[in-house]
Amino acid sequence: MSFIQLKDVTKVYDSKGVSFTALQKVDLTIERGEFVSLMGPSGSGKSTLLTILGTLNPPSTGKLMIDDIDIYQLSQERRADFRYSYTGFVFQQMHLLPYLSAIENVMLPLSVSKYSGKEQLTMAEQVLDKVGLLNKKHRLPNEMSGGEQQRVAIARAIVNNPPIVFADEPTGSLDTKTGEEILELFKSLNKQGHTIIMVTHNPETVEYVSRVVVIRDGLIESDTYRSKGE
Numbered sequence: 001m002s003f004i005q006l007k008d009v010t011k012v013y014d015s016k017g018v019s020f021t022a023l024q025k026v027d028l029t030i031e032r033g034e035f036v037s038l039m040g041p042s043g044s045g046k047s048t049l050l051t052i053l054g055t056l057n058p059p060s061t062g063k064l065m066i067d068d069i070d071i072y073q074l075s076q077e078r079r080a081d082f083r084y085s086y087t088g089f090v091f092q093q094m095h096l097l098p099y100l101s102a103i104e105n106v107m108l109p110l111s112v113s114k115y116s117g118k119e120q121l122t123m124a125e126q127v128l129d130k131v132g133l134l135n136k137k138h139r140l141p142n143e144m145s146g147g148e149q150q151r152v153a154i155a156r157a158i159v160n161n162p163p164i165v166f167a168d169e170p171t172g173s174l175d176t177k178t179g180e181e182i183l184e185l186f187k188s189l190n191k192q193g194h195t196i197i198m199v200t201h202n203p204e205t206v207e208y209v210s211r212v213v214v215i216r217d218g219l220i221e222s223d224t225y226r227s228k229g230e
C-alpha cells in the first residue's frame with residue numbers, strides 16, 4: 001500500500017451560483033521519502049491539490065488515503081488530530097506571530113501537546129538548531145531577515161516531527177540566494193526522512209526535488225522523476 005494515494009479526485013467550487021471544476025479525476029500516488037514539487041500555470045489547481053493532500057479541503061468526489069486511512073471519512077475532530085500528528089505546513093507569507101520571539105513561535109503548535117513545558121522548550125531548541133537559528137531564538141520576527149523568518153516557520157512546521165511537510169510557494173517572497181538556501185534546507189529535511197510536497201512557480205526548485213508534477217487545467221499534465229541528489 002502506498003503512503004499517500006489520491007484516487008479519482010474531482011473538486012468543484014461553487015461561487016455565487018457558478019460552479020468551477022478545479023481538479024478533474026486526479027490520481028496521484030506518493031511514497032514515503034519523496035520530495036515532490038507541484039508546478040503549473042496560475043489557476044491550474046496546484047493549491048487545491050495541495051490543500052486536499054494536506055487534509056484541509058474535502059474533494060467533491062474521490063478519496064485520499066494516507067497510511068491506509070481514508071482521510072475524508074474521518075470526523076472533523078479526528079481529521080484535525082491526524083493533521084496534527086502527520087503534517088506540517090509552510091507558506092509564502094510565514095504567518096509568524098509578530099509579538100512572539102522565534103522560539104515562542106516554534107513552540108506554538110506544542111501548546112496543545114502532551115509534552116511538558118521543559119520538553120517543549122527542548123524540542124523547539126532542537127529544530128531551531130536544525131534550521132541554524134538557535135543563536136537568534138529570542139529575536140522577534142521583525143528583527144530577522146525574510147529568509148530567517150522562513151526558517152523559523154519551517155522549524156515550527158517540523159517541531160512535532162511530522163512525516164509529511166507541505167509547502168505553498170515557500171520561496172515566493174525571497175530573493176534568489178535566500179530562496180536557494182531555503183530549498184537546501186528542505187532538501188536536508190527530506191534526507192532526514194520527511195516527505196515533502198511543495199507548490200511552486202520557482203523553476204530552480206526542479207534542481208532540488210525528486211519528482212515534478214505539472215498541473216494544467218485541473219489535470220496532471222506530466223509527472224517526472226528525477227534521480228535523487230541530482
Ligand SMILES: Nc1ncnc2c1ncn2[C@@H]1O[C@H](COP(=O)(O)OP(=O)(O)OP(=O)(O)O)[C@@H](O)[C@H]1O
Nearest residue numbers: 013014015020022041042043044045046047048049
Ligand atoms: N474557494 C474557491 N471558490 C471558487 N473558486 C476557487 C476557490 N479556490 C480556488 N478556486 C478556483 O479554482 C482554480 C484553481 O485554483 P488554485 O488556487 O488551486 O490554483 P493554483 O494553481 O494554485 O493558482 P496560483 O498559482 O495562482 O496560486 C482557479 O480558477 C480558482 O479561481
